[in-house]
Amino acid sequence: MRLHEYQAKQVFADAGIPTPSSEVVETADAAREAAERIGGTVAVKAQVHVGGRGKAGGIELADDADEAHEAAEGILGMDLKGKHVEKVLVEEAVDFVDELYVGVTTDRGEGRAVAMVSSEGGVNIEEVAEENPDAIARTHVDPAYDLRPFEAREVVYGANVDRETARDVTGVLSTLYELWDERDADDAEINPLMVTEDGGVVAADAVFNIDDSALYRQEELAEMEDEAFEDDFEARASDAGFDYVRLDGNVGIIGNGAGLVMTTLDLVDHFGGSPANFLDIGGGADAERVQAALELVFEYENVDSVLFNVFGGITRCDEVAQGINDALEAFDELPEPLVVRLTGTNEEEGRELLTDRVETAEGLEEAVKRTVELSGGDGE
Template sequence: MRLHEYQAKGVFAEAGIPTPASELARTVDEAVEAAEEIGYPVAIKAQVHVGGRGKAGGIKLVDDAEEAREAAEDIIGMDLKGYDVETVLVEEAVDFTNELYVGVTMDRGEGRPVAMVSKRGGVNIEEVAEEEPEAIAREHIDPAFGMHPFQARKVVYDAGIDGAVAGEVASILTTLYEMWDERDGSDIEINPLMVTEDDDVIAADAVFNVDGDALFRQPELAEMEEKAADNELEAKAQEYGFEGSNYVQLDGNVGIIGNGAGLVMGTLDLVDYYGGSPANFLDIGGGAKAERVANALDLVFSDEDVDSVVFNIFGGITRGDEVANGINEALDEFDEIPVPVIVRLAGTNAEEGMEILNTDLVQVESTLEDAVQAAVDAAEEVKA
């Protein structure tokens, strides 16, 4: 479960992490009134569960009431990456001299949590990790003992944080780890953690994702959980019966459909390996009939960010001919196929499925590697 920014900041503030003055608004008039009470300049920020809000027009800095009204009118009600913006956070603007990144997540390769600190705050930390990994300092933590004070100081020092604020940053990082541990977090971060001219350190953003399977232990956080109705894709996924772990929307452009969680995860990894970016995780399950396959394609086609689709089916309980019928039925509903569809079938009745597939509408590949490469290439061509 992912908390909204305003919810995460409330949790952070209760734990003693400094946050800017802010107020939630659901109408344009409420946003302007909140801005007047807080005092200009303020930031007006869409409250939706997506990253990159600023680049998509969901965050605006304003200096007076006229600008505040115009920004609120633009943001409230907008479609932001498939989410309808119903609320905005009106927040005191921070006059900063530096932007940092601090966070805690699980390093599954090491089997331990890892604390991370970087002077490259305010930008996409995933891009920094890929393009300049040395810019992120890391410290693995033994969960049996928790984060020792020296570990917090060490990772802050390794990141090259200025000595004037290093102690405060280490304290905030320690608090983040304690919240992550005590509240069953999966990811927790502040990006950016802003440093002012007076060497104050303020959380200008807040991300807190909680293990949904542990919410029974976290009643306060469970009350913050929202239904998927604020996202059209997730609402459609529920309508089609792709609930819970069957469908997860991601931020890439290669749609992925498969039968079995492991098969889908392997496909996601290959998309990433070949330089693509997955748009979703969609497991149609074993024994899926034609109607369920058609629904899966309709769901993925409904994502405006999808530039290609790779269909990876290994027949066991799920028969290749049933899958092929489902694909044909789904594609027949379109006057024009919205994006390239690449299909890989193997296993039970795969040969029959290959014969059934309308190859005028789909591209068929005999191996998963070839199918994924074709899907990544097709998505790149659409973007170009």
Template sequence: MDLYEYQGKEVLRSYGIPTLRGRVVETPEEAARVAGEFGGTVAIKAQVLTGGRGKAGGIRVVGGPEEAARAAREILGMDIRGHRVRRVLVESGAEIARELYLSITVDRREKKPLILFSTEGGVDIEEVAERNPEAIVRLHVNPLLGLLPYQVRRITFASGLEGGTAKGLGRVLNGLYEAFCGSDASLVEINPLAVTEEGEVIALDAKVTIDDSSLYRHEDLAGLRDVEAEDPQERRAKEVGLQYVKLDGDVGILGNGAGLVMSTLDVVAQAGGSPANFCDVGGGADAEKIATALEIVVSNERVRSVFFNIFGGITRGDEVAKGLLAALDRVDVELPIVVRLDGTNAEEGRELLAQNAPENVHTEETMLDAARRTVELAQGR
């Protein structure tokens, strides 16, 4: 679960990380009033669950209430990467001397938290890694030992900061690691982490992603979820217990098992197509679950064809075929559907589909052949 910037900053403040004064508003009039209270220069920042706000014009630095109202009026309602801005954060200004980058994420290969630090803040870390990889410090933390003093010193030494400012960076790093562990986050990122003219170290931005599977331990964080901002297909899938992630392509994908679905995404890409989603219906899915999954996948207007990929281990191919036929009786799908059945009773399943399925349903024996045909149908060939 991603948090808005203002929510992420609330989490960081609870672990002792300094931020600027800020208040979330939903109207230009409120923005003007808060700007007047803060006085001087303020920033008007779109609150959306995506990056690229600055490049899209979703962040403005203004000099007073009237400019704040005008900026808020222009930003509210803006579409940023498919996310509509419904509120803005009005934040007080500061004299910034330097901008740094600091984050902690999960390195799944090493099975450890990974600290990333760079003296080049305010830009995407991927851009820094490509242009100047030596500018990034990477440190793994042993989860049994926690963040150790020598690792904090390694980061502060790399920063080039001295005295009280270096100690301030150390306190931020310790607080960020505590926030990462304490909130069961998969990512905590401050970009930029600012050093002010007075030597203070302040989080100018905050990106926090909480592991969904841990939310039962964090009722306060679970209550921060903005249901209205979620993708409608992903929200519907979550309600019915399906594993679904929306992507940018036009080939809808369903499969039984997360590993198989991930492989299906790769094979579709190999065949020259672009996956529209990840959707795992699970083992032993009945007609009701298959029908619901189909409804969700085809409700995405970008989808031009559907690849239904099933490997029968415990699940029998003929039972899957019966479930799919029953689902098609319930769901009116006009898009072409390619079904690949393999494993237990796969031949019987394909025979059932050949005899009883609508004309828009096609069967293939191999995953690669099915991927190629699905891509061809999506492209109108």
């Protein structure tokens, strides 16, 4: 579960990490009132799960309450990289002299957490990692000991943080790791962590993503789940028990198993297509779940073709086929071309059962190429 910025900042502030004064609002009038209460220059920030909000017009500075009202009017309701903006954060602007990156995430290759600090804050950390990896200081954390104080200091000094700021940054990194560990997080990041003229630090942005499987023991965070969704697609997918991520492309993708779906996304991209979503229906999906997944993907207006890729292990291919047939009965005409690849348990029975309103393919590359062609790509 990915928290919004305002939710993540509340978690960070409760743990003692300095954050700017702020209020989250849903109307331009409320933004004006919030700006009046905060006083001075404020930032009006779209609350959506996308990067590069500033460049896309989702963040505006306002010198007074009237400008905050105008900025909120322009941001609320806008489509920001495919996300509809329903809330904005009105936040005290930070007067800063430097920007840092501080983060804790899971290094799956090492099977451990990795704590990181970079002096190149305020920009996409993935770009920094690719273009200038030496600009990121890091240490892997032994779970038997957690992040020890000397390790945190080594990372901070390794990032060439000024001595007058290093103590505060070390405290933020240590707190961030404690939150990551105690709250079952996948990622905990502050980018940028702004350095003020007096050497203090303020979290000007916040990312906090929680392991969905651990929400049962994170009751406080689980209560934020409904608000963390940005659109009906994500909320409905969660209610149905799907792992779903909406993307910017036009090839709808459904599969059973995260690895299979990721492979399918990669092949769609390889053969010239652009994925519209990631949707994993999980193992043992019955006809009702299959129908719900198809209806969800068909409703996304970007989609021009759909690939349903199923490996029948626990999931029986004939049951999947019946689910597809049931879903298509709701449509007088097929909304978009649908290619189905069934392999595994009862695959022959499944292909025989499928309606002739869909195309079938036995090989994965064959299925992907055909789906990309139907979406308007060349499939080569």
